[in-house]
Amino acid sequence: MEPSSNSSSEEFELDPVFLNSRREACVIFAVWFVCMIWAVPVSYMMGYGREIVPGNVPTVFGMPTWIFWGIVCPWLVADVITTWLCFKFIKNDDLGVAPEELAEAGGNETATGEAAAKEGV
Amino acid sequence: MTTSFLLAEGSNAALITFMIYTLAVFGIAALSNQLLKSKSFMSEYFLGSRGLGVWAFALTFAATSSSGGSFTGFPAKIYTHGWVLALWIGSYMVVPICTMGLIGKRLNQVARASGAITIPDVLRDRFNSARFGLLTVVLIVFFMSFNLVAQFKAGALILKVLLNDVEIFKSFSLSVAEWTSGVGFFGSDSQYLVCLLFFGVAVIAYTTYGGFHAVVWTDVMQGVVMVVGVLILLPLALNAVGGLDRATQEMSKMTPPMRGYGIVQLDDSSSGTAQLDKEDWLKMTDGDSTRVFRVAASKTIEAGTKTVYGVELLEITTPSEIERILAGETPSEFLDGATVSRFSDPGARYGKATITAAHDLSLEPYQPLVYSLDGSTQGYYPVSNVSLKQGVAQTISIELPPDQIDSSKKGTSDLSVSSVSTKSVKYASGADTPGVYVSGPGPSATDSVGFLSLSVAISFFFMWAISGSGQPSNMVRLMAFKDAMTLRRAIFTVALYYTCIYVPLVFIFCCARVLVPGMEAEPDRIMPEIAVYLTSGIGAAWLGGLLIAAPFAAVMSTVDSFLLMISSAMVRDIYQRNINPDASEGTIKKLSYLCTLIVGSAAMIVAVNPPDFLQDIIVYVGSGLAACFLAPVVFLLYWPRSNVQGSTIGMLAGFSAHFSMYVTGAFVNDSFFRPYRLMDFDPIIIGLFVSFTVTYLATLATPAPPQELVRKYFYRKVES
Secondary structure (H helix, E strand, C coil), rough: CCCCCCCCCCCCCCHHHHHHHHHHHHHHHHHHHHHHHHHHHHHHHHHCCCCCCCCCCCEEECCHHHHHHHHHHHHHHHHHHHHHHHHHCCCCCHHHHHCHHHHHHHHHHHHHHHHHHHHCC | CCHHHHHHHHHHHHHHHHHHHHHHHHHHHHHHHHHHCCHHHHHHHHHHHCCCCHHHHHHHHHHHHCCHHHHHHHHHHHHHHHHHHHCCCCCHHHHHHHHCCCEEEEEEEHHHCCCCHHHHHHHHHHHHCCHHHHHHHHHHHHHHHHHHHHHHHHHHHHHHHCCCHHHHHHHHHHHHHHHHHHHHHCCCCCCHHHHHHHHHHHHHHHHHHHHHHHHHHHHHHHHHHHHHHHHHHHHHHHHCCCCCCHHHHHHEEEEEEEEEEEEECCCCCCCCCCEEECCCCCEECCCCCCEEEECCCCEEEECCCCCCCEEEEEEEHHHHHHHHCCCCCCCCCCCEEEEEECCCCCCCCEEEEEEECCEEEEEECCCEEEEEECCEEEEEEHHHHHHHHEECCCEEEEEECCCCCCCCCCHHHEEEEEEEHHHHHHCEECCCCCCCCCEECCCCCCCCCCCCCCHHHHHHHHHHHHHCCHHHHHHHHHCCCCCCHHHHHHHHHHHHHHHHHHHHHHHHHHHHHHHHHCCCHHHHHHHHHHHHCCCHHCHHHHHHHHHHHHHHHHHHHHHHHHHHHHHHHHHHHHHHHCCCCCCCCHHHHEEEEEEHHHHHHHHHHHCCCCCCHHHHHHHHHHHHHHHHHHHHHHHHHCCCCCHHHHHHHHHHHHHHHHHHHHHHHHHHHCCCCCCCHHCCCHHHHHHHHHHHHHHHHHHHCCCCCCCCHHHHHHEEEECC
């Protein structure tokens, strides 16, 4: 399967939108995986099966310590990474035009042209 | 000012909010219908002409994904299980980037390249296979139909909770009960029927008339209502409880309540029929101490009765909580002239049994009886008077004492027991253990390993972030955004939106656990309860109304999307693409309106008598769709070698693996909706694993796809 090779007189190359999207998907999947191996083990080690002294639970900003380090902290980091991905990493690719958009654009141009002709512009 | 008064005031505000909201929704539908006249009908009605901007795209995606569960089920779970819910919902930290970023850009590009309007369109065109397209239509209609009925039921139940104390609603429901009496189909719950009718007509009308844009714009409105509501509630809750640290420390002292049957003694017998209402507060004096109970299920008191048997009660077990309740520091008002004289033994079990008598028989409360069923013999008590007719099966409330009953007691040989379902009076996990609400795995009434074991926590990390990417209702939105810049900004917006919704929700309902005790009897009501409690403190009942309308908005935004997905599958994927490809736009238009109307009405009619297991159906459908669709879609977007054979086999394998976990559960756990957990993992993990593996292997084992298809979707001409 080598569509990039010559077929009649035309040459083809892999679509950059496909390549960019695949690269971005791999990084996003890695982000999900890192968040999981941070949140679940940290929460489990710090928050499960621990002796609790009623009324004297260690907290950070009012929440149990394990919630802060296991969930809230990675959540904030994930938001920062998401922001970076959105504004720096994900490419602003041209996604193409759908057939009905082409048809509408054509129709509008025709309509504009007809209107202009009627008005004698 | 009593709690009931506050609720009534808040509910009236909710009614007004609901009416304003409904009018706004119809206004939006009218505007959307104008758009339909100026654009290609099919693309506009089902896909918004692929022109969604950042706010519309972000908020429709967020609102559809959130569903009613975010404002009813999720708060109820936080209240019931405590801080561990932060881990349960933890993967929402990456849900926006995963569900929108993993496949969004590429799916949008492929849909544009093929001119696809629906998800079956994409799958069919990508492989140029009408059969594969039809298979996906069948699966979507199968899953979505179940879900639509469940969501209609959810919408009606939420509305019923919101309007519970509105006088006009109560009197109208009574009238409906009179009109429908004698017609078995309508059931006995006229309030549910009225709410279903209001909810169903509103959703069907605006979705049918306005199409995709109406759905999107109402989603935007609903999304704003939700986030504004949460951000107002947060400071109010923190202020009322005295800070988050105090809430955490109070929660660390709490132990789970007990639930069972009791006897309520009245000071004076009632002259007419009366009722013990759900959530009424009662006391029992036990030596020097006072025990505190809440009615867990309404109970009718016959005229002339002083002793009420078989009252389902919830006992508060935390000493500090009992002190605060007795001191009047919580919105808890005890019922005058009624006390609890007996409550289930902590080691007992309580529940229902279906029994049949060999001859007419009367049973006294707590008369010892013995049954043999499935090889085991067990003693039990009926908890109230029971009159049995010869040969007629009857379901009664029973208690199973912790100690064996003497099987020689009389009367047992006259009865046969065909089924028994019981639960422990004490929580299966976390009972009598302070600290369970601030640590993992969290208390559970039914599961002895606790609410969120390690494997279940991992499963939920897959469930929200990964399986969310495989939902056709999310995918169709990914086909509708305008350009890549819109996608990038929308992901950022949704990430902030979810951070502003889900983290504060955990804080708010941990505070609610301290502020409003005893809600385990009906945890789904905690959102309206806390909203009214907090806003009444600042004299803003209208705000309470707005806040308690938020869950209604959330479920509405989910239902309209599903409705449109089913009708698009029928009109576009079955009729236009398989039966009449040359159908005129006028025909398609009429058929689309008609189909949306018929599908919605049919779902509403089925929801008059909906199946039980509401949340279970929603979970089954969500995970089932992901098991079927995620692997084929990911491969068809990112793997040029993927072909129709591999995708078909993988899709069916995912469906079968997931379905077989549920079928096995029906045999092993006696319920289809208690699926078998292979290696303790949720069926979604098994379904996804099988689906991805089989799709990959089957693709390699079958011929490569035609070169022109690969070229169309993966290559472009080199510009000279």
